[in-house]
Amino acid sequence: MSRALGPFAAVLSRxxxxxxxxxxxxxxxxxxxxxxxxxxxxxxxxxxxxxxxIAPGVxxxxxxxxxxxxxxxxxxxxxxxxxxxxxxxxxxxxVLWVVAKISAHWIxxxxxxxxxxxxxxxxxxxEQGALGVLILSLAxxxxxxxxxxxxxAALTLGLRGGxxxxxxxxxxxxxxxxxxxxxxxxxYLSGSGAQAHLLLLGGGLLASLALAPxxxxxxxxxxxx
Amino acid sequence: xxxxxKPERSKSLFRFAAPQMFYxxxxxxxxxxxxxxxxxxxxxxxxxxxVAPTDAVQGEVYRVIYIHVAAAWMSMFVYLVMAFWxxxxxxxNTRLSFIMSQAxxxxxxMFCFVALWTGALWGKPTWGAYWVWDARLxxxxxxxxxxxxxxxxxxxxxDPRRADKAGAIIALVGxxxxxxxxxxxxxxxxxxxxxxxxxxxxxxxxxxxxxxMLVMALAAWAYTIAVTLWRVRSLILERERHTDWVIAxxxxxxGKV
Amino acid sequence: xxxxxxxxxxxGDRPLFRGLSLRxxxxxxxxxxxxxxxxxxxxxxxxxxxxxxxxxEIRWNDVPINSDRESYHRALLYLGHAPSLNDLLTPLENxxxxxxxxxxxxxxDACIDALVRIGLAQQLDLPARVLSQGQRRRVGLARLFLExxxxxxxxxxPFTALDVAAVADLTATLSEHxxxxxxxxxxxxxxxxxxxxxxxLDLAEVAC
Numbered sequence: 250m251s252r253a254l255g256p257f258a259a260v261l262s263r264x265x266x267x268x269x270x271x272x273x274x275x276x277x278x279x280x281x282x283x284x285x286x287x288x289x290x291x292x293x294x295x296x297x298x299x300x301x302x303i304a305p306g307v308x309x310x311x312x313x314x315x316x317x318x319x320x321x322x323x324x325x326x327x328x329x330x331x332x333x334x335x336x337x338x339x340x341x342x343x344v345l346w347v348v349a350k351i352s353a354h355w356i357x358x359x360x361x362x363x364x365x366x367x368x369x370x371x372x373x374x375x376e377q378g379a380l381g382v383l384i385l386s387l388a389x390x391x392x393x394x395x396x397x398x399x400x401x402a403a404l405t406l407g408l409r410g411g412x413x414x415x416x417x418x419x420x421x422x423x424x425x426x427x428x429x430x431x432x433x434x435x436x437y438l439s440g441s442g443a444q445a446h447l448l449l450l451g452g453g454l455l456a457s458l459a460l461a462p463x464x465x466x467x468x469x470x471x472x473x474x
Numbered sequence: 475x476x477x478x479x480k481p482e483r484s485k486s487l488f489r490f491a492a493p494q495m496f497y498x499x500x501x502x503x504x505x506x507x508x509x510x511x512x513x514x515x516x517x518x519x520x521x522x523x524x525v526a527p528t529d530a531v532q533g534e535v536y537r538v539i540y541i542h543v544a545a546a547w548m549s550m551f552v553y554l555v556m557a558f559w560x561x562x563x564x565x566x567n568t569r570l571s572f573i574m575s576q577a578x579x580x581x582x583x584m585f586c587f588v589a590l591w592t593g594a595l596w597g598k599p600t601w602g603a604y605w606v607w608d609a610r611l612x613x614x615x616x617x618x619x620x621x622x623x624x625x626x627x628x629x630x631x632x633d634p635r636r637a638d639k640a641g642a643i644i645a646l647v648g649x650x651x652x653x654x655x656x657x658x659x660x661x662x663x664x665x666x667x668x669x670x671x672x673x674x675x676x677x678x679x680x681x682x683x684x685x686x687m688l689v690m691a692l693a694a695w696a697y698t699i700a701v702t703l704w705r706v707r708s709l710i711l712e713r714e715r716h717t718d719w720v721i722a723x724x725x726x727x728x729g730k731v
Numbered sequence: 732x733x734x735x736x737x738x739x740x741x742x743g744d745r746p747l748f749r750g751l752s753l754r755x756x757x758x759x760x761x762x763x764x765x766x767x768x769x770x771x772x773x774x775x776x777x778x779x780x781x782x783x784x785x786x787x788e789i790r791w792n793d794v795p796i797n798s799d800r801e802s803y804h805r806a807l808l809y810l811g812h813a814p815s816l817n818d819l820l821t822p823l824e825n826x827x828x829x830x831x832x833x834x835x836x837x838x839x840d841a842c843i844d845a846l847v848r849i850g851l852a853q854q855l856d857l858p859a860r861v862l863s864q865g866q867r868r869r870v871g872l873a874r875l876f877l878e879x880x881x882x883x884x885x886x887x888x889p890f891t892a893l894d895v896a897a898v899a900d901l902t903a904t905l906s907e908h909x910x911x912x913x914x915x916x917x918x919x920x921x922x923x924x925x926x927x928x929x930x931x932l933d934l935a936e937v938a939c
Contacts, residue, residue, distance in 0.1 A: 259831040263820070270819040331813025334781055339833050340805040346832065400647055404640045408630050417626055418644060421619040422651050425658035432662065453654075464647055467564075471639045474782045633743055716744055 256339050260346040264353030274322065279361050282315040286369045297374055304373035305383065305434035309427055312362050312387060313394060317419065319358045320398040321405075321412050323350065324469065328406050334473055343466035351399045351462070359391035375434075382437040382447070389450040390430040396454075396461035397422050403468035426453065493570050493710045494719050500703040507700035514693035518544075521686035538596045544690040546589035546610075548698060549617060550652075552582030556624070557649030560642035570706075572638035573713070575645060576628055577705035581698050583621035589614055609663035613656045620648040634713060732756050733778070733883055733914060738787035740773050746939035747773060751787070753932055757882070757912040760905060760927075762919060765934030771918040772812060774934065775887050778916065779809045791883075805834070808881040810889060814871040818860035822851055822870045825859055829874055837877055845876040850897065865892040875904055884908060886917040898923060 268275055289307045290300060327333040336346055366387055367380040375383070401419040405411040433446035522540035556575040563571030593611055594604040605611065627644055631637035714720045733755040740747045747770035755761050763771050776782040778789060780796050780803065789796045791803040816825050823842055830837040846855060849869045854862060859870070872889060884905070890898050902923045905915050915929075 255834050255836070256832045259828055263817075263824075263828045263832075266824075267817065267819055326817065329813075330817060331811050331815035332817065334809070334811055334813070335815050335829060336832060337781060338779060338804050338807065338809055340801045341834055397647075400643070404627060404644055405630075410630065414623075414626055414630055417619065418623040421616045421623065421655065422647070424616060425651070425654050428658045428662045460650070464643055468640065468643050471636055471643070474636060713744075716746075 256336075256341050257345045257349045260336070260349035261353050264350055265356060268353065268357035274319070275357050275361065278315050278319045278358050279365060281318055282311050282362055282365065283369065285311040285314060287372070290373075300373045301375060304370055304375045305379075305431040305438075307373070308366055308369060308383065309387075309390075309431040312366065312391060313420075313423055313427060315362060316359065316391060316394045316398060317416055319354070320395075320402045320419070321415055323354050323399055323402045324406055324472075325402075328472065333469065337470060337473060343469070344462040347399070347462045347466050347469070348458075351395050351465070354399075355392050355395040359395055362391060363387045376438060379434055379437050382443045383434050385447055386430045386433040386443070386450060389447060389454050390426045393426050393450070393454050393457045394423055396457040396465075397426075400461055400464045400468055403465045403472055406469070406472040426450070429453070493573070493714060494717075496570055497707055497710050497723070500707050504700045504703040504707075507696045507703065511693050511696035511700055514689055514696060518686055518690035518693050521682060521689060526682045526686055535596065535599045538592045540686050540690050542589055542592035542596060543687050544694045545585040545592065546614060547691055548694040549582050549585035549589055549614070549621075552578050552585065552698060553617060553620070553645075553652065554649065556582065557645045560645040563638065564642050564646075569638065569713070570710075572642060573706055573709045574702070576638075576641060577702045577709055578698070579621055579625050579628075580705070581701050583618060583625065585694065585698075586614060586618040586621055590618065607663065609656075609660040612663070613652075613659045616655050616659070617652065620652070624648065732792060733916070734790045734793075735778065736788055736790075738774070738777060738789070739785040740770050740777060741785045742770065742773060746785075748934055748937040749939050751932075751934075751937045755883070755914045755916060757914060758909050760909050760915045760917075760925070760929040762917055762929040762931050763934065764918075764931050765938075769934040769938055771934060772887055775809070775885050775916065775918065776811075779807060779885055780804070781809075806882045807885065808874065808878050808883070809885045809887075810871050810874070811887045814867045816859045816862075816867055816870055818858060820859060821856050822846055822859060822862070822866075822873075823855050825870055826873055826877075829871075830877055833878075835878065835880075841877055842873075845873040846870070848876060849873045849900075865894065865897075868892050869897065872901060875901075875908075879908060879911065879913070882912070883914045884916070886915065888918055888920070890919050890921055890923055902926075 286307055289303065293299060293303065324333060327336070337343065339346065363384055366383055370380055370383055398415075398419050401415045401422075404418065405415045408414060429446045429450050433443040433450065436446055437443040518540060522537055526537070528534055556578045559571045559575040559578070562568065563575065590611065593614070597606060597611075598604050624641055624644055628637045628641035631640055711720055711724070733753075735751065735753045738751040739749040740751075751774070753761065763774060765771055773782065777784045780789070780800060791799075791806065794802075796803045815829065816822075817828075820828070823839070823846060826842045826846060827837065827839065830842070843855065846852070849872060851866060851869055851873070854866060859867065862870070868889075868891065875884065889901060893901065898921075902925050905917075906926050909915055917929075
């Protein structure tokens with residue numbers, strides 16, 4: 250057991266250390282999230298009722314786009330410098346360190362979004378009671394985005410125009426997460442309760458945790474071949 | 475030593491010979507399916523546009539469903555078949571399966587587009603707008619994006635072996651997600667606009683209408699098979715252009731012309 | 732023992748070699764030779780299991796490597812063209828990660844010793860991006876001092892960008908590994924001063 254955890258812990262701690270040393274990139278992703286959210290009032294007008302209505306959707310779409318923005322970094326550096334080959338040659342199962350990499354990536358790029366989102370929600374005058382639901386929906390939903398996105402990132406590794414291709418591949422897959430994530434907040438605000446949405450997001454997280462790393466590992470093997 | 479070499483040889487024969495065997499077979503079958511498709515389409519059109527009665531509520535406009543429904547069915551079905559061949563390809567490592575799924579994709583995308591287009595044409599007189607965010611239309615749109623993603627990915631990768639496998643993975647990931655997307659969109663739709671006109675309230679069908687639609691669906695099947703076989707043939711030629719049999723084949727064709 | 736039978740390799744649509752068989756027994760050092768573009772790196776990657784051959788099979792201790800990937804990769808150390816260094820980490824951090832992600836327990840002192848021995852005593856705490864080509868190369872090679880347990884070493888151009896003294900030290904290490912029952916497969920352009928001349932596999936002979 251501890252032997253299998255060795256590579257997992259090694260990859261997780263290294264990627265977190267790298268995220269810390271390259272924290273400018275992380276901050277750019279976060280700044281992008283904030284700026285996109287702040288653009289919407291300029292586009293649709295500052296009418297408070299309208300802003301309140303669209304807030305969950307706006308926050309979720311912005312979170313989704315900033316996730317997308319950072320996805321291509323997930324394997325690109327390791328692919329370029331040969332680390333990926335070494336990782337594929339570790340005796341332990343590939344999915345282990347794939348999960349470690351995705352976890353580190355989410356902690357570095359997804360978690361900050363979850364933390365910042367309530368503050369942005371206040372800019373849209375979202376009822377304070379709904380902030381908890383917003384945090385919860387993002388905390389459950391953004392890991393799904395990272396897991397699904399990792400498959401796309403692995404498939405488009407090293408391709409010309411990979412970034413645009415990645416967006417085309419994963420955005421349709423993100424739609425259910427968007428629906429249930431933003432829907433959770435909407436449902437809470439409309440008084441029907443967010444429980445069903447959050448449960449579905451939780452189920453989606455478990456399912457993608459079980460399946461996406463497998464697809465991602467297979468895609469990585471193909472990418473280095 | 476000998477017993478080690480034997481399975482090797484039969485495996486490589488299996489992998490190399492299959493496209494070579496399939497090429498002439500596909501060439502023989504494709505025209506038949508094309509013919510069947512043309513005849514069925516003619517019958518279906520005739521039933522749909524001349525025999526079937528005018529709809530009491532929607533008038534003549536509803537007749538677009540003879541194309542719309544067949545295209546929508548086919549677009550979903552083709553994606554499943556694509557995912558099936560991708561799965562077979564990944565498990566058995568057979569090239570022909572990958573070629574099959576890549577040959578199917580453009581036809582599926584085309585049907586998807588036709589379904590959206592005719593849906594919009596139908597929507598304008600019925601709903602008063604070319605596009606409403608109806609659950610079916612929306613999931614059809616997302617399906618089109620999945621097709622486009624698959625085709626873009628397989629074309630972006632230069633190495634055919636990597637393209638095959640990467641495409642297969644995204645096809646399978648998409649296939650797992652299609653039902654999830656469909657149900658989430660449906661749920662979203664009922665929450666957000668329960669009152670709007672829905673395709674569910676299709677007029678009760680006369681028998682001729684149903685027959686017409688089924689005939690059109692069969693025509694779409696035959697068309698898909700014919701076009702896919704032709705596309706498989708050209709993909710095989712492209713992939714195997716360095717092999718002796720393809721060079722011989724091309725020389726023979728040139729000789730005929 | 733590493734055994735490969737009737738390997739064929741196709742890159743894109745270009746066939747590189749066909750009918751390549753080789754056998755590496757404990758104590759053997761095999762040098763893969765051939766001009767550029769004849770598939771030396773492709774062969775090494777196929778032997779590692781990173782790439783699939785067009786046809787043919789590879790066995791490790793009489794088991795096909797696909798059916799028991801784990802024990803094969805536990806015995807294998809591959810150092811490829813790219814030195815697998817992350818620019819933001821120091822040589823020491825890179826080396827420790829390379830070992831621990833490979834599933835080996837290594838303590839920090841052993842890593843420092845290895846880096847000092849290969850001549851990077853001054854660079855232990857510098858980020859890898861300031862190292863020269865030769866120094867980057869050495870960080871990867873330092874693993875050889877730590878991973879003698881891994882029986883099979885597959886090395887792609889290990890001598891590139893090394894000075895004379897480092898080349899001599901490396902050849903000594905390789906010979907030692909073989910003497911202790913290890914196996915080495917390597918590619919190289921230059922003639923290294925091996926005590927015992929290595930067996931040579933010339934890819935030009937099996938080229939398509």
